[in-house]
Amino acid sequence: MRRALLLLLAAARRTAGGLLLLVGASFVIYITIRSAPGDAIDAISPMGTPPEMKARLMADFGLDRGPVTGYLTWLAHSVMGDFGESLVFAPGETVMEVALPAFERTLALAALALLACLGLALLGSLALGAHRPRQQAITGPLYFFTAAPSFVVAVLFAQATNYLIFTFVDQGGYETPLWYPIPIYSDSAMPYLFAGMVLVAGDGLFMDFLNAVRADLQSLRDAQFIAAIRAKGAGTGSHIARNMIVPLVSGYAARLPIVLGGVVIVEYIFTLDGAGYLLLEAARLRDFPIVVGLSVLFTAAIIVVNLVADIVRAVVDPREVARGG
Numbered sequence: 001m002r003r004a005l006l007l008l009l010a011a012a013r014r015t016a017g018g019l020l021l022l023v024g025a026s027f028v029i030y031i032t033i034r035s036a037p038g039d040a041i042d043a044i045s046p047m048g049t050p051p052e053m054k055a056r057l058m059a060d061f062g063l064d065r066g067p068v069t070g071y072l073t074w075l076a077h078s079v080m081g082d083f084g085e086s087l088v089f090a091p092g093e094t095v096m097e098v099a100l101p102a103f104e105r106t107l108a109l110a111a112l113a114l115l116a117c118l119g120l121a122l123l124g125s126l127a128l129g130a131h132r133p134r135q136q137a138i139t140g141p142l143y144f145f146t147a148a149p150s151f152v153v154a155v156l157f158a159q160a161t162n163y164l165i166f167t168f169v170d171q172g173g174y175e176t177p178l179w180y181p182i183p184i185y186s187d188s189a190m191p192y193l194f195a196g197m198v199l200v201a202g203d204g205l206f207m208d209f210l211n212a213v214r215a216d217l218q219s220l221r222d223a224q225f226i227a228a229i230r231a232k233g234a235g236t237g238s239h240i241a242r243n244m245i246v247p248l249v250s251g252y253a254a255r256l257p258i259v260l261g262g263v264v265i266v267e268y269i270f271t272l273d274g275a276g277y278l279l280l281e282a283a284r285l286r287d288f289p290i291v292v293g294l295s296v297l298f299t300a301a302i303i304v305v306n307l308v309a310d311i312v313r314a315v316v317d318p319r320e321v322a323r324g325g
Contacts, residue, residue, distance in 0.1 A: 029295045084289035095293040106274035110259045113199040121209035150202030150262035154269040158182040183271035216247040253309035
């Protein structure tokens, strides 16, 4: 009972900290975007629009207030789920109607790509075992091929795929797939699959995860309590698996911002209708409410995932609760 109460208090404390962090992050995002050059009113106003008409538009969209006052007004509305209306990208539609479906697709893409990366890293760690000099023949090329930024991998992947389809399918007289050539908008799931592969292969993410998982596995195998269990003739697999939960979940949460950062450009390259593509288009069009709303959604997702990781760590490892972590 006492441990359950401590766990509940720890979860409440971390939830409160996450909410405060989200408020602080949203303030920085709002002020930064409000201070950026350019104006959505200029983007939606025809050339020669009278100043009084622009002033009325600014009042209608709440841009006539100061940054701090505007943020407090925005915060009061956003707490109720009202992030405002799109100014340019989809005039008349609310930010959530435009941004939420796109963000759900992007979050699913990033989460599944990172999960695939974790699974591959775990399988690679089990296959490679302890570090040995001869393994550099395997890890060396992996370092080389996964070190490029994700947008570079995306461009190279798109060019190589288009070349192969053109050479062996189109020139061979066969029907080309609906998603060819890249980039092209289609209802096919293949561009999402390609984007996921690029996210796994770029930014050094896979090798970073592989090295971290191998180090955690080796540390557990060399631990004294595992040696004691092994000396008794009992199996160690279940103990190692249980103690790997915390580093795997923590590593997943720590690397999610990297994937969400890379997915913005990758979606734009593959013309995916996700939050990354929408964010860049809204920024280009100076659609202030959508840019703020999407940025807050990205930040909230990272905070929530880290909060879940903290709770999982507290549930799995009693020492976290005992020391008030």
